[in-house]
Amino acid sequence: MEEKETGRLEAFSDGVFAVAITLLVLNIKIPGIDMPASQLPGDAELWRKLGEEWPMLAAYVTSFATIGVMWLNHHRLFIHIKRTDTVLMLLNLLLLLTIVFVPVPTALLAEYLVKLDQHAAAIVYSGTFLAMALSFNVLWRYASYHNRLLGKNVDPHAVAAISRQFSFGPVPYIILFGVAWINTPATIILNFALALFFVLPGHLLLKRKSPQSTATETGDGEELSG
Amino acid sequence: MEEKETGRLEAFSDGVFAVAITLLVLNIKIPGIDMPASQLPGDAELWRKLGEEWPMLAAYVTSFATIGVMWLNHHRLFIHIKRTDTVLMLLNLLLLLTIVFVPVPTALLAEYLVKLDQHAAAIVYSGTFLAMALSFNVLWRYASYHNRLLGKNVDPHAVAAISRQFSFGPVPYIILFGVAWINTPATIILNFALALFFVLPGHLLLKRKSPQSTATETGDGEELSG
Amino acid sequence: MEEKETGRLEAFSDGVFAVAITLLVLNIKIPGIDMPASQLPGDAELWRKLGEEWPMLAAYVTSFATIGVMWLNHHRLFIHIKRTDTVLMLLNLLLLLTIVFVPVPTALLAEYLVKLDQHAAAIVYSGTFLAMALSFNVLWRYASYHNRLLGKNVDPHAVAAISRQFSFGPVPYIILFGVAWINTPATIILNFALALFFVLPGHLLLKRKSPQSTATETGDGEELSG
Amino acid sequence: MEEKETGRLEAFSDGVFAVAITLLVLNIKIPGIDMPASQLPGDAELWRKLGEEWPMLAAYVTSFATIGVMWLNHHRLFIHIKRTDTVLMLLNLLLLLTIVFVPVPTALLAEYLVKLDQHAAAIVYSGTFLAMALSFNVLWRYASYHNRLLGKNVDPHAVAAISRQFSFGPVPYIILFGVAWINTPATIILNFALALFFVLPGHLLLKRKSPQSTATETGDGEELSG
Numbered sequence: 001m002e003e004k005e006t007g008r009l010e011a012f013s014d015g016v017f018a019v020a021i022t023l024l025v026l027n028i029k030i031p032g033i034d035m036p037a038s039q040l041p042g043d044a045e046l047w048r049k050l051g052e053e054w055p056m057l058a059a060y061v062t063s064f065a066t067i068g069v070m071w072l073n074h075h076r077l078f079i080h081i082k083r084t085d086t087v088l089m090l091l092n093l094l095l096l097l098t099i100v101f102v103p104v105p106t107a108l109l110a111e112y113l114v115k116l117d118q119h120a121a122a123i124v125y126s127g128t129f130l131a132m133a134l135s136f137n138v139l140w141r142y143a144s145y146h147n148r149l150l151g152k153n154v155d156p157h158a159v160a161a162i163s164r165q166f167s168f169g170p171v172p173y174i175i176l177f178g179v180a181w182i183n184t185p186a187t188i189i190l191n192f193a194l195a196l197f198f199v200l201p202g203h204l205l206l207k208r209k210s211p212q213s214t215a216t217e218t219g220d221g222e223e224l225s226g
Numbered sequence: 227m228e229e230k231e232t233g234r235l236e237a238f239s240d241g242v243f244a245v246a247i248t249l250l251v252l253n254i255k256i257p258g259i260d261m262p263a264s265q266l267p268g269d270a271e272l273w274r275k276l277g278e279e280w281p282m283l284a285a286y287v288t289s290f291a292t293i294g295v296m297w298l299n300h301h302r303l304f305i306h307i308k309r310t311d312t313v314l315m316l317l318n319l320l321l322l323l324t325i326v327f328v329p330v331p332t333a334l335l336a337e338y339l340v341k342l343d344q345h346a347a348a349i350v351y352s353g354t355f356l357a358m359a360l361s362f363n364v365l366w367r368y369a370s371y372h373n374r375l376l377g378k379n380v381d382p383h384a385v386a387a388i389s390r391q392f393s394f395g396p397v398p399y400i401i402l403f404g405v406a407w408i409n410t411p412a413t414i415i416l417n418f419a420l421a422l423f424f425v426l427p428g429h430l431l432l433k434r435k436s437p438q439s440t441a442t443e444t445g446d447g448e449e450l451s452g
Numbered sequence: 453m454e455e456k457e458t459g460r461l462e463a464f465s466d467g468v469f470a471v472a473i474t475l476l477v478l479n480i481k482i483p484g485i486d487m488p489a490s491q492l493p494g495d496a497e498l499w500r501k502l503g504e505e506w507p508m509l510a511a512y513v514t515s516f517a518t519i520g521v522m523w524l525n526h527h528r529l530f531i532h533i534k535r536t537d538t539v540l541m542l543l544n545l546l547l548l549l550t551i552v553f554v555p556v557p558t559a560l561l562a563e564y565l566v567k568l569d570q571h572a573a574a575i576v577y578s579g580t581f582l583a584m585a586l587s588f589n590v591l592w593r594y595a596s597y598h599n600r601l602l603g604k605n606v607d608p609h610a611v612a613a614i615s616r617q618f619s620f621g622p623v624p625y626i627i628l629f630g631v632a633w634i635n636t637p638a639t640i641i642l643n644f645a646l647a648l649f650f651v652l653p654g655h656l657l658l659k660r661k662s663p664q665s666t667a668t669e670t671g672d673g674e675e676l677s678g
Numbered sequence: 679m680e681e682k683e684t685g686r687l688e689a690f691s692d693g694v695f696a697v698a699i700t701l702l703v704l705n706i707k708i709p710g711i712d713m714p715a716s717q718l719p720g721d722a723e724l725w726r727k728l729g730e731e732w733p734m735l736a737a738y739v740t741s742f743a744t745i746g747v748m749w750l751n752h753h754r755l756f757i758h759i760k761r762t763d764t765v766l767m768l769l770n771l772l773l774l775l776t777i778v779f780v781p782v783p784t785a786l787l788a789e790y791l792v793k794l795d796q797h798a799a800a801i802v803y804s805g806t807f808l809a810m811a812l813s814f815n816v817l818w819r820y821a822s823y824h825n826r827l828l829g830k831n832v833d834p835h836a837v838a839a840i841s842r843q844f845s846f847g848p849v850p851y852i853i854l855f856g857v858a859w860i861n862t863p864a865t866i867i868l869n870f871a872l873a874l875f876f877v878l879p880g881h882l883l884l885k886r887k888s889p890q891s892t893a894t895e896t897g898d899g900e901e902l903s904g
Contacts, residue, residue, distance in 0.1 A: 018241025
């Protein structure tokens, strides 16, 4: 049985993801929290003030979804990466640096979404995604090059599925970085769709193409279902 | 021996729970923290100012208790869930999204508890609980459907006990969401009682009905008690 | 080989300890952080302003030391506690509630330490330690009662050493709670000394009384020392 | 097979590292976040305001890199440290105390970097690194003294490589502490170079001198590369 060397790297990364994913909830302000009870607003006024919090609520949900999907990606890569070296740990730190930064451009974009003729926020947002995509790409290429840090009994279909997706490299993110200078809503939707693409289709492709190899990985939970 | 695939999902979730459960302690302000030493209030004034912090203290304790109970629920489900897939991880993220949000409506409710004729805060609070209950329900139904992601040697009594509780589904939470429009204190008490119901009675029911199956699970710690 | 059931409880607790232990560093302000570069103070003024931060620095160090020692205590108990039940998890949550609260009275005490004739801060501080001690006591008594949740091959000497220390119960903390109404510096020193007492002497007592039983626990690292 | 006793110490440390590494991202302010939508600045103004955030951005990146490198160092030591005792846990707490403090002097230094004739910030920064280096040194010397807490089958080459690096002790950091009184940019560059020295050359030295002993540690991932 091959021992997994990446335990602490994953535990540390999980901690960083966990802190980053909760950061934007701190931006949601409680209306009237600094007022004495006698000056608290009535229900109508409170609903209005809560409504004004929607950009921060949208930023929280978006940032949570983005970082959550990145965690899924990280998890997916480290199912196959079993060993570590100093370079991998430094590349992982670079990736975490971009992920912890995500709440900043997300909050910025949420704040400036009302100004559709402005593009600074979308450019910063898109640039962060580009940096994140580059970090993921370099990390995976380093770890999977000649199976350098992958497990000995790694599923070659699963690895190939990931590598195939990563073979597009940062090209779509470079295109999206260009879109950010022109159209803000398209930037958001396409960035998020692209993030999902790196999690989902790989699994689906994998399942369709090699059902027998995934069967061993996911086990068989049907024995009690009659 | 069946390997548990949910290690990282649980570690990441534990991190998110840990951050969320401490958030509201940040709202408790130290009276005079921004004052030079010469202007610090005397004891009588300090006690009064500390007394004014009680809504934030109550919010901290309530939010801690709520998220703590949710952690217990999460723990209880993942004793039986041994495998993961992308859908489970996305459903778990959805659940964590609602749990990290809990401190916001809790602080809001604590702030507006002095205004019993207002209901906005209770409605937001109750709505969050409804979303949380729905997330738990969907996650469990997905994982336990035909034992999809449960362990091979899962205790069918324990699984049945959980499913029986979840069979009520979000109905009581929908009713409570209605109560929130009418009576705020009843909302708080009933929401919390309901959260406890999803942790406690399952265990108790289980223990009474199948003592031999739980004996293997909890081991026998009496051998030294003579 | 007996499986340890407390893995997730410990991981979650570690996360909560980790967040709580860092909270007070947020209170240390960077002088001039909200000023444009041209208005930044000179070195003499900066040293003076940094000097004014000393109560927050002292609070950070004290709170870090306190929570760190509590983590040691928690670690020490859970070396022996191998199984969990709902009651233990609820008692553990109660303990974590008091631990996350520690930064609040610590910062309060640091702020009001210049006013030695005032006792409100010392009373709140001492009360928190009393609650923490009570939580630890109840948790250990519950878990160790007739070895309810301890490991099967638990070292009876180690367990007895802990129980002997806990047999004093919260009595010294009740006395200290009284001292807080009279003398603030004595409160701080005695509270901290007491916290250390619950970590250190147990180990020392243990080592002196049963060298052969600890030898198996700590292994033998001398084989290369010649 | 020797059981590793340091699991919880590492998990707790990872949590503390994870929180500390993200702290400075909280200092990056979103321009206009407290303004109603109608008063948000235009793109030109927004770029200018974002540009003014650069010291906080630099502080975030520097602090992230520093704490990340310290995590690597911690990880590197605890590959060999397999057992714990109370002294080790207290020394580890001391180390974590200095690491959680890192964001404070880093933000201070970033803020005052525009004033190159001032040295207070550089002195505080350099002093923190000195304290951190001392903590690492004491921890390693305590754990590795006569292999006190190292694993039984520890690789003596790897241990010697670390000890050789640590044999310089805090001397270079004391020299750098002196440099801080004279030249700020040199302080930053040299402190960081030194931190990297404690991670990287050890590995490189090790790899060059004992290829066969590292081969067993890092396994052989080339079997699929043809």
